Amino acid sequence: MIAEVENGQIRAITQASDYPEQEYNPRGCLKGLSYINLIYGPDRLKKPLIRTGAPGKGEFREVSWNEALDYAATKLKEIAAKYGPESIGFIFQVGGTGYVQKGAFVALSTLAGWNIHHPYDMNGDLPTFYPMTFGVQSEEAEPLEWLNSRYIAVFGSNIMVTRLPDAHFLVEARNKGAKLVVFDPNFSATAAKADEFVPVKASSDAAVGLGIARVIIEEKLYDDAFLTTYTDMPLLIREDNHKRLKAEDVQGLSKPADVPAYREAYVAYNGQFLAVHPEKFDLPENVILEGEVEVTLKDGNKIMAKPSFQLLKESLNNYTPDKVETMSGVPKDTLVRLAREMAAAKPLHVVYGASNYQWYHGDLKGRAIALIPVLTGNIGQSGGGISTYAGQYKIRMNLAKWWVPQGKAQKWLPWLYVLHGPTKTMKAKYPANGLKALITGWGNPFDQHNMANKLREMKEKGELEFVMTMDIQMTTSGKYSDVVLPVCSWYEKTELTATPVHPYLQLQQPAIKPIGEAHSELWIARELAKRLNPEFENHYFPSLDENTAAEKVIEMLLAGGGPNVAGITLDQLKKGPVRFKSAAPGNRQIPFYEQIHFKKPFPPLSLPAKIEQTGQFLKSGRIEFYKDEDAFLEAGESLPVHKPPFEESEYALNPATREKYEFAYITRNSLYRVHSNHSNNVWMNELQDGKPRVWLNPEDAKAKGIRQGDYVEVYNDRGKVHGYAILDPGNGRNCVVFEQGWWSRYLNGESFNSLTYPFIKPTNEVYFVPGIWVPNTAWNECLCDVRKVGDKQ
């Protein structure tokens, strides 16, 4: 972005349009371009504040930085001494948008022994099927690659609203001849641009994916060489205990000596039993995918075993076109036709949107839908694969030197446990005394992460003894905080950023002086560090001013950042964005290119995790559809299946909801906000008449006596929210859609997240790697009802 500055103030913002590939220019949408309303708006914080009134009331006194920092440091030291430092939690929101400033506080949390809440799962953006199936956090084809697709199947992703700068690639791909099909309960803006819109019942996508997979398998349209080489499909599963058969248990076989501890050698059969090396894709083509074999174990026992593919094929008998029509509402002939089309068109790219996986069974849906590009051999190909496009989570370089001082162990606490409480099956460590203090920045958790009103109650009841917020503006979270610190906006500090979608490293440089007394987070971290423990300060270049220190950090990160940033310099970044390196031609971002083309084992690294951490997800070194960990077996989910929504969540929590609440409460992203950001942007609010909207199908509205513009209440036993009814014939039946992100001051003090609930699914607790294999927030797994409370205004 370019800020046009006159007399020290930004008069207008324009996209810089300096990506070397013209196709990416211009990047930036109505929100970023109207950011001046936040920089200079009435909610901008100019001085440090200490709360004087009740939490949430917004009563503060202005204090000096010294007083604010001394107060915060004293409280944090007291709480750490009383309850342990792990009872202090730090929320930093999406690492990709701030390696330097966010890293400063991750480092301080590490030094001080605080818990860190990873934003990816907190936000519900983690596609849990991805670590299960491909062993990675997530992977995404860059939008330029969409132009190479012949077929794009979108399952519940609204790219035309949530990926505005990339949306044109979808239109262009279609104009180049790719077929664009959108599966969604709602006729979204993306559905409107599609060749074909396929309405589905809410959260029934697994049935659709499995139905398509069944047609592909029954009609032998799958790529058996791909399945044999790269997937777990040929690996034998024991019928006695439903576990994968290990080579070391089979008579005459042994585990190769060079198999790492986090891997396992399994078994395939081609007339002989073969020990399958987890780091070599060298199985002969004639291994069986179907059938059943008798195996003699080392102890002499004989058992029966079947390849995963055989079991999948059997399991897919539950997903005949007739049955899928009942489960999903997709007509059987349509399903069969689409399956044949998808199998015939290469490359095929599947987009599985976050709104679709922010459900209790989001993992199952992803595993089911992933079958389509895998069965057809579309992984690792230009224009092919499966992508998610949610969140700015991705760490693209080695940040350890800045984020993890002295290699100290970090403590991570998944956010859902804070709201839900600990579970018996959790692998993460819950603090002995619970969460007593919260440090937040770059976000507004008291609106955005307040499921069932829990977070606000924790503060109101005094359970949370101290909250410190760093922000450019006074948000709802600020009002609930004991100390509020004014920070520099993006245009007032130095920062290094990278998004997962398009593979560029970018520098943000100050265009104006900080407003009021604002400082960068690096400076705040340094000042706080000094007060907590004088030794901590050394990590933060204490002799340098904050922007020079930030540049030093960037130079340090570039020097030790690893192969993705090899050779990139600060000077280069000052001139414009620089493309990351990759193994694919032209440094293109094509997920799993190395695995498929250079036969490297799955998974590739998901930074900052080590391969020992993520390698254990796929012990076979292959794409896995059969999961044999106990939690999967107990849930009946060793293979992907369709489970309808609410059965294991809402109905299990309270059986009465089955009769009481018939509407799904969907909190989608708004065109006018980035989550909670821009909720107070005066122009964005003018464009929507300043009104929170509740989207309903006209038939449902009619049954409820609701007309366009009526003031309605959406409610369940946990909470409520009000808004103005929009009757949209494209809205799915039995869905109430509310656009999330409104600050509660626009909702009469209510929270749209007072209705939602922090469900935790046991399969998401099988391993614990922060932000990668962890319970994910299921915003949309929520039932409600709606009623009219007032006439049109």
Add this chain to the structure above:
Amino acid sequence: MKLGMVIDLERCIGCRTCTVVCKEHNAQPPGIWWNRVFTPGAGEHQAAVGKDGKLQMNYLPVSCQMCENPPCQKVCPVGATYTDERGVVLVDYERCIGCRYCLAACPYGVRQFNWEDPRKAKAQVGYQDGYTYGYPKDVRAKNGRLVYTQDRPVGVAEKCTFCVEYTSQGQEPACVLSCPEKARIFGDLDDPNSEVSRLVRERQTYRLKEELGTAPKVFYLAPAKEQL
């Protein structure tokens, strides 16, 4: 020279980025929008139109259509509205008397009126330290007329100028530069080699309310999908 614009509705995704950059660069106060994007037929922007499974959602950006035969210019009793040598319809803010005939005459509803002092309107937002936004300098046409100023006087009419502050210096209008979908093409309709001329010549374009004989210089390319 005859400056014109082609808007490709196949590419338009209704994101309203053009609406916002227009407001920002041209310093429009709260309540005034020179450039709007609608979802024709829908009760709300980006709601579907249709029923029984036959649905569509198309968008229509509407700003000054830069008519060759502009009704607003004809009714202006003081000659404040005029067409410059580039074919751009402009308002002289020093000559406008605020009679609002032009607002009534414009068939496209794009003319906006400064009912209150824009500085006061902006102050009501509560910006810090008297902050104001938009292109900061006055722009006078060759004939000396004031065709752009950051805060227009109370009681004058205003509208899209094809970003006279930028296009008079050879740059493109903000909406064209900033459209993330590259749906807007700007250029000289008198130049047969320009992209706008080529599109008008080779593609099937239409103009809004063509039957009125206003002869707009803003052309639209229809969305490719079948219309309900």
